[in-house]
Amino acid sequence: xxxxxxxxxxxxxxxxxxxxxxxxxxxxxxxxxxxxxxxxxxxxxxxxxxxxxxxxxxxxxxxxxxxxxxxxxxxxxxxxxxxxxxxxxxxxxxxxxxxxxxxxxxxxxx
Amino acid sequence: xxxxxxxxxxxxxxxxxxxxxxxxxxxxxxxxxxxxxxxxxxxxxxxxxxxxxxxxxxxxxxxxxxxxxxxxxxxxxxxxxxxxxxxxxxxxxxxxxxxxxxxxxxxxxxxxxx
Numbered sequence: 001x002x003x004x005x006x007x008x009x010x011x012x013x014x015x016x017x018x019x020x021x022x023x024x025x026x027x028x029x030x031x032x033x034x035x036x037x038x039x040x041x042x043x044x045x046x047x048x049x050x051x052x053x054x055x056x057x058x059x060x061x062x063x064x065x066x067x068x069x070x071x072x073x074x075x076x077x078x079x080x081x082x083x084x085x086x087x088x089x090x091x092x093x094x095x096x097x098x099x100x101x102x103x104x105x106x107x108x109x110x
Numbered sequence: 111x112x113x114x115x116x117x118x119x120x121x122x123x124x125x126x127x128x129x130x131x132x133x134x135x136x137x138x139x140x141x142x143x144x145x146x147x148x149x150x151x152x153x154x155x156x157x158x159x160x161x162x163x164x165x166x167x168x169x170x171x172x173x174x175x176x177x178x179x180x181x182x183x184x185x186x187x188x189x190x191x192x193x194x195x196x197x198x199x200x201x202x203x204x205x206x207x208x209x210x211x212x213x214x215x216x217x218x219x220x221x222x223x224x
Contacts, residue, residue, distance in 0.1 A: 040218075042200060100154070
């Protein structure tokens with residue numbers, strides 16, 4: 001199984017940078033996903049990492065260290081619309097099960 | 111438009127009254143899954159299906175049933191709902207088991223069991 005930890009809440013100012021950490025302990029690893037979920041809506045895909053290193057996609061970047069069981073999602077130039085919950089999810093080595101952390105609620109203030 | 115649909119979106123029912131939440135995808139995806147989402151617990155997988163007639167338990171299968179008779183549909187059945195099944199339910203689909211494929215989520219079904 002998977003044990004996935006991420007902070008419950010974070011607050012940042014518009015235009016700033018926020019880093020959301022995710023640590024995991026897993027019996028098998030086959031990739032880590034980040035999703036964004038606005039209140040009352042479905043999660044939407046943000047990023048995927050399976051190899052160590054940084055993946056950049058516009059204002060969002062995601063980093064993975066498999067040896068440390070650690071990932072982070074970096075949100076740059078924060079906008080009010082980035083206020084949402086961010087979910088870290090780990091896929092185990094059988095390729096079919098995706099386990100989610102409880103999510104980090106990010107609040108962007110003006 | 112590629113999408114995952116769920117019905118109903120909102121449902122209030124009483125303990126013990128059987129209900130079915132439908133899920134359908136139009137992307138010819140092999141893999142489908144059901145999750146429930148509760149405050150502080152995140153998304154927890156209930157059941158998943160790797161293809162037609164192939165289903166398996168997720169982390170919280172008790173009190174739920176599923177079937178996969180057709181590739182596009184994956185209904186969730188609560189034979190005798192109880193108040194602890196009050197939750198937000200999401201269906202998701204994915205093309206297959208390849209590395210980078212992400213899941214597409216349906217809009218969610220908010221269930222209240224009285």
